[in-house]
Amino acid sequence: MQIPSGEKLRFLVAGGCNTLFGIADTFAMTHLMVLAYPTQPALMTSAGIAVSTVLNITVSFFSYKLFVFKTKGNTLKEYLRSLLVYLPSLAISMLVVVPLTVWLRHALPNPARAPLVATGMIVAFTVVMSFLGHKHITFKKKTVDPVGAVDTE
Secondary structure, eight states: OOOOOHHHHHHHHHHHHHHHHHHHHHHHHHHHHHHHSTTOHHHHHHHHHHHHHHHHHHHHHHHIIIIISOOOSOHHHHHHHHHHHHHHHHHHHHHHHHHHHHHHHHHSSSGGGHHHHHHHHHHHHHHHHHHHHIIIIITOOOEEOTTSOEEOO
């Protein structure tokens, strides 16, 4: 097994920190929302994920910008592109979280854990999607070919 270096290693470190922060934040927000309105656990799970997403996106954006991809300037443009990376995952999460939570309430031995298990499944999906999106969209680097034409590879 080859140990990643450079950008890939920095992404793994930042991604690990972002993931831990995002998991803690998302679970905490989900838990607080469910506590606030316990009769609607599926809806409150969805609300918790939506509210925590804004903070999680901002934290991960700055860690990737400053530590991993080390880009200068273009902060607003890159932040807006990072939203494009996360919005499909968020949309899928919002569509899936309620039916997934309802299904898990029937499938798990402890139905009260359904919101947290659903959240965990969604977080795992988001981790994979965020790496691919950030690598190929948010922090896409322009390269110059030998002839001098700009390639946005």
